[in-house]
Amino acid sequence: MVPSGRISACILLCITILSVISPALTRYSPDAIDLDSLRLPPSLQHPLGTDNKGRDILTRVMYGGRISIAVSVVAALLSMGIGLFVGLMSGYIGGKVDTIFMALVDLILAFPSLLLAIGVSVLFPPGIYTVMIALSSVGWASFARLMRGQVLSLKESPFVEAAKAVGCGDLRIVLVHLLPQCIPLALVMTGMKLGGYILTESALSFLGLGAQPPTATWGSMISSNRAYINSAPWMVLSPGVMIALTALCFNLLGDDLRDKFDIGNNRDVK
Amino acid sequence: MITFALTKALPGDPVYTLVGERSSPEIIEKVRKEIGADKGTVRQYIGYVSLLIKGDMGRSYYTNRKVFDDIKSKFPNTLALAAGAMAIAVPSGILLGLLSALKKGGISDRVISTVSILFLSVPVFWSGLMIMLFFSLRLKILPPSGTGGLQYMLLPSLTLALPAFATIARVTRVSVLDVVTMPFIRTARAKGIKESSINALHIMKNALIPVVTVIGLDFGSYLNGAVLTETIFGWDGVGRFTMEGIVKRDYPVIMGCIIVGTMLFVMINLLVDVIYHYVDPRVRIHGAKR
Numbered sequence: 325m326v327p328s329g330r331i332s333a334c335i336l337l338c339i340t341i342l343s344v345i346s347p348a349l350t351r352y353s354p355d356a357i358d359l360d361s362l363r364l365p366p367s368l369q370h371p372l373g374t375d376n377k378g379r380d381i382l383t384r385v386m387y388g389g390r391i392s393i394a395v396s397v398v399a400a401l402l403s404m405g406i407g408l409f410v411g412l413m414s415g416y417i418g419g420k421v422d423t424i425f426m427a428l429v430d431l432i433l434a435f436p437s438l439l440l441a442i443g444v445s446v447l448f449p450p451g452i453y454t455v456m457i458a459l460s461s462v463g464w465a466s467f468a469r470l471m472r473g474q475v476l477s478l479k480e481s482p483f484v485e486a487a488k489a490v491g492c493g494d495l496r497i498v499l500v501h502l503l504p505q506c507i508p509l510a511l512v513m514t515g516m517k518l519g520g521y522i523l524t525e526s527a528l529s530f531l532g533l534g535a536q537p538p539t540a541t542w543g544s545m546i547s548s549n550r551a552y553i554n555s556a557p558w559m560v561l562s563p564g565v566m567i568a569l570t571a572l573c574f575n576l577l578g579d580d581l582r583d584k585f586d587i588g589n590n591r592d593v594k
Numbered sequence: 595m596i597t598f599a600l601t602k603a604l605p606g607d608p609v610y611t612l613v614g615e616r617s618s619p620e621i622i623e624k625v626r627k628e629i630g631a632d633k634g635t636v637r638q639y640i641g642y643v644s645l646l647i648k649g650d651m652g653r654s655y656y657t658n659r660k661v662f663d664d665i666k667s668k669f670p671n672t673l674a675l676a677a678g679a680m681a682i683a684v685p686s687g688i689l690l691g692l693l694s695a696l697k698k699g700g701i702s703d704r705v706i707s708t709v710s711i712l713f714l715s716v717p718v719f720w721s722g723l724m725i726m727l728f729f730s731l732r733l734k735i736l737p738p739s740g741t742g743g744l745q746y747m748l749l750p751s752l753t754l755a756l757p758a759f760a761t762i763a764r765v766t767r768v769s770v771l772d773v774v775t776m777p778f779i780r781t782a783r784a785k786g787i788k789e790s791s792i793n794a795l796h797i798m799k800n801a802l803i804p805v806v807t808v809i810g811l812d813f814g815s816y817l818n819g820a821v822l823t824e825t826i827f828g829w830d831g832v833g834r835f836t837m838e839g840i841v842k843r844d845y846p847v848i849m850g851c852i853i854v855g856t857m858l859f860v861m862i863n864l865l866v867d868v869i870y871h872y873v874d875p876r877v878r879i880h881g882a883k884r
Contacts, residue, residue: 438821523715564723564724576711
């Protein structure tokens with residue numbers, strides 16, 4: 325088989341590095357308006373063309389990548405953190421805490437995710453932090469469910485019993501014995517979910533709920549340039565390709581991780 | 595209740611947006627009374643719920659039309675779009691998923707798997723724009739936007755169908771691969787049943803059970819996608835209505851749309867559970883035992 329997971333990991337690394345060091349690679353500023361070069365097709369000076377305000381698209385795509393990737397990764401880690409916390413609490417304490425938390429999880433999973441994310445993000449003034457909050461407030465639920473299952477099955481295992489017998493307190497059992505067992509699984513799941521986060525992030529910024537102009541994100545570049553799709557398709561083409569490529573790599577990586585670690589094959593609760 | 599809390603916390607005062615920033619205080623006060631914004635939040639909430647129980651979702655701040663009526667009149671359009679997308683995605687997804695499972699590891703399997711993961715990774719608002727660019731602006735065979743008959747419906751349905759097709763194909767593939775290893779397939783082969791009827795009767799019947807769930811769950815993503823797709827293609831449905839509500843801070847509209855969307859989603863899930871009972875006798879037995 326083709327090691328598609330490894331290849332995508334390499335591509336993702338390249339995309340991230342290019343985005344991070346973008347100021348060193350380009351001589352244009354992402355937001356500088358240049359009225360002499362409006363809507364230029366791709367050329368040597370502007371490899372991906374320029375947009376409606378004469379800004380270099382390659383530069384904006386690289387700068388946009390910083391925001392899009394950073395927001396998605398932070399949101400995914402945030403969801404992981406909340407999910408871990410809720411899952412550990414819910415699985416370890418059980419009883420009423422479990423019932424309440426799981427009811428909340430069910431409630432969130434009952435909403436169509438993008439509608440809920442839109443609902444949350446209109447609460448706050450639009451910006452990258454809003455998108456992070458919106459993404460993670462929707463995303464933590466599935467993490468919590470998986471972690472709870474993991475904790476439930478770990479709770480019965482001999483090493484937890486041994487820890488209890490030696491006289492470890494609950495807090496110590498959770499933090500020292502259970503948490504380290506959950507983190508690898510949580511990280512794998514984060515990798516699997518990141519593609520979805522990239523897509524939702526770009527959808528929110530496409531809808532104008534993310535970082536505000538003139539800041540470039542992939543989603544907002546598409547929405548602000550879509551009026552020129554017929555006369556200047558390159559303005560819409562490259563950010564879309566970047567979203568798709570990044571999401572694709574994350575999805576391939578996620579598939580690979582899932583096959584390796586055998587998640588989602590109903591080993592939730594034994 | 596959640597949706598109400600959410601929309602109440604929205605920044606921006608609808609009254610200002612409605613009458614403009616520069617209007618006199620008297621007008622602002624008058625409008626505020628008209629839409630009931632002068633009352634306390636709790637009283638607004640109680641008023642809203644009592645209206646909701648009666649099946650009334652209030653009136654739009656802008657058009658002053660009843661939100662429920664607007665949703666009702668736009669809903670068939672969204673449903674038509676979703677139905678169109680399903681009509682494209684379900685048969686092709688099942689067929690190609692089956693094909694790729696039966697020829698596992700072959701060229702067709704690789705192509706189908708690659709294409710489906712690609713479709714899952716492309717954002718619908720971008721693929722929609724590309725489809726529009728190609729079919730209506732370059733080839734000029736279909737209208738780029740508007741609401742109407744089949745020629746208007748085709749492109750947005752196709753856009754919505756791409757990720758749905760991918761999900762269905764992937765699930766069908768995994769599910770068929772799962773069923774193929776079951777003992778009863780070997781039994782059927784040993785009895786000398788023709789390969790084609792094994793495929794049709796034994797494998798498909800069992801493999802379709804998870805697919806039904808996914809088609810139902812996918813309805814949520816149709817609703818998600820509808821907001822984006824309808825906005826792009828100018829399709830006069832609930833999705834675009836939601837988007838306009840968000841842009842104009844038209845609270846009754848946003849609330850109404852989110853409530854209807856969620857209710858629909860929950861109802862579809864319920865329906866899937868019911869269908870499950872008919873498709874899979876094992877679920878029925880388990881249920882009866884409890």
